[in-house]
Amino acid sequence: MTLVQKDAPLDVVPPRRWGLAVAVGLLLIFSLAPILWQVLTSLKTNADIAAVPNVYFPRQLTLEHYIELFRRRPFLRYMLNSAFVASVSTLLCLLIGTPAAYALARLRLPGERFILAGVLIVTLFPYILLFLGLLELVRTFGLANTYLALIVPYTAMNLPLTILVMRSFFQQLPRDLEDSAKIDGYNTGQMLWQILLPLTLPALVTTGILAFIAAWNEFIFALTFITRESMKTVPVAVAQLSGTAVFEIPYGALAAATVVGTLPLVILVLLFQRRIVQGLTAGAVKG
Amino acid sequence: MAKLELRNLNKTYTPRVVPLKELSLNVENGEFLTLLGPSGCGKSTTLRLIAGLEQPTRGEVRIGDRNVTHQPPGQRNIAMVFQSYALYPHMTVYENIASGLKLRRMASAEIQQRIGEVSQFLGLGELMQRKPGQLSGGQRQRVALARALVRRPDVFLLDEPLSNLDALLREQVRAELKQIFAAQPTPVVYVTHDQTEAMTLSTRVAVLNDGFLQQLDSPKRIYVRPANRFVASFIGSPQMNLLHLKCEGGFAQLGRCKLPLPSQVTVPPEVIFGIRPEHVRLVRPEDQQVLQGRVVLVENLGMSDLLTVQVEGTQGTLLRALLPPDQSWSGKQISLALPPEALHWFDVQTGDRLPDALP
Numbered sequence: 266m267t268l269v270q271k272d273a274p275l276d277v278v279p280p281r282r283w284g285l286a287v288a289v290g291l292l293l294i295f296s297l298a299p300i301l302w303q304v305l306t307s308l309k310t311n312a313d314i315a316a317v318p319n320v321y322f323p324r325q326l327t328l329e330h331y332i333e334l335f336r337r338r339p340f341l342r343y344m345l346n347s348a349f350v351a352s353v354s355t356l357l358c359l360l361i362g363t364p365a366a367y368a369l370a371r372l373r374l375p376g377e378r379f380i381l382a383g384v385l386i387v388t389l390f391p392y393i394l395l396f397l398g399l400l401e402l403v404r405t406f407g408l409a410n411t412y413l414a415l416i417v418p419y420t421a422m423n424l425p426l427t428i429l430v431m432r433s434f435f436q437q438l439p440r441d442l443e444d445s446a447k448i449d450g451y452n453t454g455q456m457l458w459q460i461l462l463p464l465t466l467p468a469l470v471t472t473g474i475l476a477f478i479a480a481w482n483e484f485i486f487a488l489t490f491i492t493r494e495s496m497k498t499v500p501v502a503v504a505q506l507s508g509t510a511v512f513e514i515p516y517g518a519l520a521a522a523t524v525v526g527t528l529p530l531v532i533l534v535l536l537f538q539r540r541i542v543q544g545l546t547a548g549a550v551k552g
Numbered sequence: 553m554a555k556l557e558l559r560n561l562n563k564t565y566t567p568r569v570v571p572l573k574e575l576s577l578n579v580e581n582g583e584f585l586t587l588l589g590p591s592g593c594g595k596s597t598t599l600r601l602i603a604g605l606e607q608p609t610r611g612e613v614r615i616g617d618r619n620v621t622h623q624p625p626g627q628r629n630i631a632m633v634f635q636s637y638a639l640y641p642h643m644t645v646y647e648n649i650a651s652g653l654k655l656r657r658m659a660s661a662e663i664q665q666r667i668g669e670v671s672q673f674l675g676l677g678e679l680m681q682r683k684p685g686q687l688s689g690g691q692r693q694r695v696a697l698a699r700a701l702v703r704r705p706d707v708f709l710l711d712e713p714l715s716n717l718d719a720l721l722r723e724q725v726r727a728e729l730k731q732i733f734a735a736q737p738t739p740v741v742y743v744t745h746d747q748t749e750a751m752t753l754s755t756r757v758a759v760l761n762d763g764f765l766q767q768l769d770s771p772k773r774i775y776v777r778p779a780n781r782f783v784a785s786f787i788g789s790p791q792m793n794l795l796h797l798k799c800e801g802g803f804a805q806l807g808r809c810k811l812p813l814p815s816q817v818t819v820p821p822e823v824i825f826g827i828r829p830e831h832v833r834l835v836r837p838e839d840q841q842v843l844q845g846r847v848v849l850v851e852n853l854g855m856s857d858l859l860t861v862q863v864e865g866t867q868g869t870l871l872r873a874l875l876p877p878d879q880s881w882s883g884k885q886i887s888l889a890l891p892p893e894a895l896h897w898f899d900v901q902t903g904d905r906l907p908d909a910l911p
């Protein structure tokens with residue numbers, strides 16, 4: 266097999282590689298620049314922030330904005346509120362959505378197409394339009410200023426996507442696996458727990474993260490259904506940050522809050538990244 | 553090991569989708585029964601009914617002297633090999649093979665011993681700690697087989713287990729399957745649409761079509777004495793010649809050739825006549841009935857030539873003959889003989905084989 270071309274020597278990088286590297290670099294700058302700007306701002310002193318002309322790189326690093334967030338304001342409390350509401354609604358969403366998706370994928374239900382069309386239409390519906398109606402409901406049931414006022418709508422809001430994504434996942438999971446498990450002697454519970462769950466985990470993680478992010482970032486419901494300071498979530502708290510004087514905009518604190526508010530999402534995605542990728546590549550059945 | 557019995561099985565999904573209309577058969581100890589038929593004829597459905605993955609609309613499944621019709625699959629003590637192998641992707645090969653035994657609470661010493669035996673038998677020793685995703689198609693196939701064999705079930709079910717292998721490997725594994733299952737007494741039900749697999753592996757073949765059993769016989773008899781027109785055309789490659797012929801006084805007329813009908817038959821006005829291409833031969837001096845024709849097409853099959861011959865004295869009737877490739881046949885006029893013992897006769901209406909004197 267001498268016809269096969271030898272690999273190019275390592276020190277000569279082919280021009281196509283260069284092009285690719287430049288493109289990747291530009292893309293990174295384009296999408297990361299705003300975040301980088303926020304990070305830098307959060308580390309500048311107030312003098313640097315206010316300086317004209319702009320100071321791009323802080324001359325002096327400071328953590329004062331972060332300290333202010335947690336000392337002078339109950340930012341930890343906001344984060345815990347957000348985390349609680351987002352986690353519970355995500356779990357509920359998976360708990361309700363996964364069995365529904367499984368049923369839609371596996372059973373031949375009468376009117377299945379109408380159910381699916383219904384689910385799809387709900388995702389298309391602009392949920393801003395719902396919120397006056399929901400506000401009425403929240404009042405009637407006395408849910409204002411409770412976590413439930415956010416958990417219920419967040420769950421509902423994320424259910425259609427969960428159902429659609431999980432259904433298509435179950436559809437491409439070979440049915441033979443379940444049949445084989447039945448013949449091997451797994452009962453329904455064991456089959457769900459030992460066969461289906463491990464195989465479904467990557468899809469659960471992926472949809473779970475999407476639902477969590479949507480719930481974590483939600484603003485309108487959180488703004489209207491919650492008025493008590495100690496119950497507020499991060500997006501609302503960030504929007505309501507104010508300076509010591511009326512006309513002062515606390516850029517430093519805002520930037521710090523943005524960074525702190527985004528960090529949990531970044532950590533979450535990084536943590537589960539391997540699971541997500543693994544799920545897409547695991548060799549399942551045929552050769 | 554135990555005998556398997558199907559009684560009047562019927563599976564109706566909707567009034568228009570009835571993959572299995574009526575099936576009764578027995579599979580005895582030591583038997584290797586193949587369900588053979590074109591795709592969509594209800595083979596997999598039958599297997600799933602035996603396994604308990606589907607409930608029959610009517611009829612019974614019996615294993616030994618138990619009626620298992622209403623038992624769940626896990627309690628029937630059967631093992632099944634799927635076309636897709638259906639290995640659990642998140643478990644190692646060892647865990648895959650052990651799973652059925654663990655669920656039956658078998659002592660771990662015995663599990664290890666059984667898996668040891670099977671893995672040595674199938675040459676899986678090296679692969680035990682791998683995941684199915686790291687195996688080749690042939691290896692996965694063996695693991696699926698091992699998972700069935702360790703169970704030592706009452707019945708083995710295999711649904712087209714070779715169809716995902718490439719042609720070369722398929723032949724090799726087919727031979728292995730034959731050895732493996734010949735060496736053990738448990739009845740096997742094997743599903744395929746490939747007649748070579750059916751012929752080479754089985755002790756008996758059940759030919760299915762359209763939800764009905766067409767013929768249940770040894771592979772040899774299915775080839776030599778097909779019970780009806782469908783079996784005649786489905787079994788054998790190249791396909792049997794099947795021709796509509798007019799009858800007159802105990803003879804059927806093909807060109808200028810008079811073919812004697814079987815003696816018992818009350819002579820019908822028309823019959824379907826069949827002869828396999830490999831049984832048509834060149835004429836010899838002793839032949840009395842000779843068929844003249846012109847070669848219109850030659851297909852080279854390597855060890856022989858498949859000729860399509862237009863029969864003289866007919867309106868374009870074609871007959872295919874398999875002849876040695878020792879001369880160039882193209883466009884030639886040839887004389888053929890149809891040996892009387894190789895002729896098949898079928899009823900025009902029912903398609904059933906006409907009774908003949910042969911055993």
Ligand SMILES: Nc1ncnc2c1ncn2[C@@H]1O[C@H](COP(=O)(O)OP(=O)(O)O)[C@@H](O)[C@H]1O
Pocket residue numbers: 565569570571589590591592593594595596597598
């Ligand atoms: N769950 C089901 N619901 C409705 N129809 C089915 C179902 N399973 C199989 N069928 C139909 O039954 C027929 C026979 O299928 P099958 O037994 O798989 O054929 P094959 O002989 O190719 O294995 C097919 O036409 C198929 O569409």
Ligand SMILES: [Mg+2]
Pocket residue numbers: 595596597
């Ligand atoms: Mg099939």
